[in-house]
Amino acid sequence: MSKVHILDHPLIQHKLTYIRDKRTGTKEFRELVDEVSTLMAYEITRGMPLKEVKVETPVAPATCHVISGKKVGVIPILRAGLGMVDGILKLIPAAKVGHIGLYRDPDTHEPVEYYAKLPSDIEERELIVTDPMLATGGSAAAAIHMLKEKGAHNVKLMCIIAAPEGIERVQKQHPDVEIFVAAVDEKLNEKCYIVPGLGDAGDRLFGTK
Numbered sequence: 725m726s727k728v729h730i731l732d733h734p735l736i737q738h739k740l741t742y743i744r745d746k747r748t749g750t751k752e753f754r755e756l757v758d759e760v761s762t763l764m765a766y767e768i769t770r771g772m773p774l775k776e777v778k779v780e781t782p783v784a785p786a787t788c789h790v791i792s793g794k795k796v797g798v799i800p801i802l803r804a805g806l807g808m809v810d811g812i813l814k815l816i817p818a819a820k821v822g823h824i825g826l827y828r829d830p831d832t833h834e835p836v837e838y839y840a841k842l843p844s845d846i847e848e849r850e851l852i853v854t855d856p857m858l859a860t861g862g863s864a865a866a867a868i869h870m871l872k873e874k875g876a877h878n879v880k881l882m883c884i885i886a887a888p889e890g891i892e893r894v895q896k897q898h899p900d901v902e903i904f905v906a907a908v909d910e911k912l913n914e915k916c917y918i919v920p921g922l923g924d925a926g927d928r929l930f931g932t933k
Contacts, residue, residue: 803825
């Protein structure tokens, strides 16, 4: 679990409670996911390298720091991953956004690709793959594999809730990828939903069933 980071900041955990609550409506759910994503982005970028720069304050010269190193790309897994993008862009507005479309086959529970549109320079970027739920891990593992095939070298996975089964699958297939989550839940049920989880994140984000 050395590559798994559980972000237990009180604000994240507080908002996660209302995200889980079935009484939370679409508008509030969407706003909470956005807010939690911003808080998680603060943590996921903690290791970004800095370099020194000289600036002139109104009083005197100062040695300060700006972010150095690779640029950032945000890659939501459609459709639920879209709900996390704006929260990240609030902190990293210059990040490029790609999209990967995967759905889970209702019978096999395996991911099926139906869309991909990525930045042309993903090999030069630190990529953050977003999906609110890490259930079986199939979609996340497939998305990461796709990115690596296209030249990505630095990929992180950011989810709100994960099941142990999903974490295990991603770690087995991509041991180099760091996983950032707000909570690790108990298990998957017979329909491969996370227990206790929060239901279907995409349906709750977009008001569909």
